[in-house]
Amino acid sequence: MESISQDIFQKFGYREIRTPIIEEKSLFVKSIGEETDIVTKEMFSFKDRGEREIVLRPEGTAPIVRAYLEANLHKTDTFQKFYYMGSMFRAERPQAGRMRQFHQIGAEAIGSGLPEIDAEVIKLLTSLLDAMKIKGYKIRINNLGCKEDKTSLSKTLRGVLTKEKNALCDDCRKRLDINPLRVLDCKNESCRSLIRGAFKSVKFLCKKCDEHFNKVLACLDRLGIKYELDPYIVRGLDYYTQTVFEVTHPGLGSQDALGAGGRYDNLISDMGGPQLGAAGFALGVERILIVAAKQGPTVDPHDEKVVYVATMGDAARKKGFELIDLLRSDKWEKKVVFDMDYENKSLKAQMREADKLGAKFVLIIGDDEISKGEAMLRDMMTKEQQGVKFDDVVRTIKGKIE
Ligand code: HAM
Numbered sequence: 001m002e003s004i005s006q007d008i009f010q011k012f013g014y015r016e017i018r019t020p021i022i023e024e025k026s027l028f029v030k031s032i033g034e035e036t037d038i039v040t041k042e043m044f045s046f047k048d049r050g051e052r053e054i055v056l057r058p059e060g061t062a063p064i065v066r067a068y069l070e071a072n073l074h075k076t077d078t079f080q081k082f083y084y085m086g087s088m089f090r091a092e093r094p095q096a097g098r099m100r101q102f103h104q105i106g107a108e109a110i111g112s113g114l115p116e117i118d119a120e121v122i123k124l125l126t127s128l129l130d131a132m133k134i135k136g137y138k139i140r141i142n143n144l145g146c147k148e149d150k151t152s153l154s155k156t157l158r159g160v161l162t163k164e165k166n167a168l169c170d171d172c173r174k175r176l177d178i179n180p181l182r183v184l185d186c187k188n189e190s191c192r193s194l195i196r197g198a199f200k201s202v203k204f205l206c207k208k209c210d211e212h213f214n215k216v217l218a219c220l221d222r223l224g225i226k227y228e229l230d231p232y233i234v235r236g237l238d239y240y241t242q243t244v245f246e247v248t249h250p251g252l253g254s255q256d257a258l259g260a261g262g263r264y265d266n267l268i269s270d271m272g273g274p275q276l277g278a279a280g281f282a283l284g285v286e287r288i289l290i291v292a293a294k295q296g297p298t299v300d301p302h303d304e305k306v307v308y309v310a311t312m313g314d315a316a317r318k319k320g321f322e323l324i325d326l327l328r329s330d331k332w333e334k335k336v337v338f339d340m341d342y343e344n345k346s347l348k349a350q351m352r353e354a355d356k357l358g359a360k361f362v363l364i365i366g367d368d369e370i371s372k373g374e375a376m377l378r379d380m381m382t383k384e385q386q387g388v389k390f391d392d393v394v395r396t397i398k399g400k401i402e
Helices: 002-012 025-032 037-042 061-070 115-131 147-162 170-178 180-185 189-199 207-222 285-295 314-329 347-356 367-372 390-401
Strands: 022-024 045-047 053-056 080-089 101-110 138-143 241-248 257-263 278-284 305-311 336-340 359-365 374-379 385-389
Touching (some): 002 115, 022 025, 138 207, 180 189, 314 390, 359 390
Antiparallel strands (some): 045 053, 257 278
């Protein structure tokens, strides 16, 4: 998955960034939000020897913005497109598709407020899933509006729903005080119907945010990306503004988000930088693997060609070791793996091993071959064998593979 992703990221002009696993706790409290689930109950936090509050990173966006500002990129090379792959940590109750250490593959485009960027990150995400041959995913998208729009929506929701407070679940009653937006994505049925009733008449988006979102949707239409508008997506991280989206898959059960993201136009300024637009997403690697396993063979792990060197006897092993080095040292257009036996197995066992590895060719060397100065090249598909002079081994295999 990582190497497939690297190819796609490179095409889109995104470059890799690696940030530390450990960050200061305050980074996430300020960016994800004090009252969010991640910050209140899901961070692995510690005090280090210097009594500093540190955490294992629960996500990648805030650390990347921190690194961007620390490197002064906002002053020198404002617009940056980054991708990342790595472990994230959240102290959640483990279940299928929800781990305490999991992996994300993500991207962040920092320094642009253009609608093309919202569309590009979504296109990037679908290109990754398509390249991984994931089928049947669904994109849901929403517009949260700017900071002011979010505040006005929060106020309206609090006003309308306080009247119905007793009908809300315990969590939503708390959310109503702390962060009323989170009520929108409550999974509880009675809360949902109440919210849907109350939400119908709410108008909170300013003209600018409305226009931006329409342009994003027009870009997506031009790119042929299918999506569903869902006014109830709010996301569990407070830094989002305007466009937010989630990608779900029916094969995942209750933890059905394969990935998610959106625009975060205030995060850079909230962290002490200038006012700059930015957008990104992260995919959950383990969740993609769950879907891939259910779909049956998708990405072929043996997309590389394997050439196995099987030897009998000391002289043959020495020659085989030399030949495999020659093969590996050459330049190959295709992905080729050269391997041999390191356990002194019998020839039969070596052939079994070659089969297991899906070898296309096996180079067989025994005492006979040593005396003739050639190796026996076996095509594992056709079962045909031919003698090849040691000096011709690289050229012959090249001719057959490339
Ligand atoms: P997030 O929705 O918290 O967003 O996580 C993104 C994806 O990571 C989820 O959709 C899911 O696939 C995966 N994921 C999250 N928690 C777990 C877990 N405990 N176990 C397994 N997989 C998990 C973010 O993290 C944002 N930083 C995304 C983003 C980037 N927004 C803008 N840029």
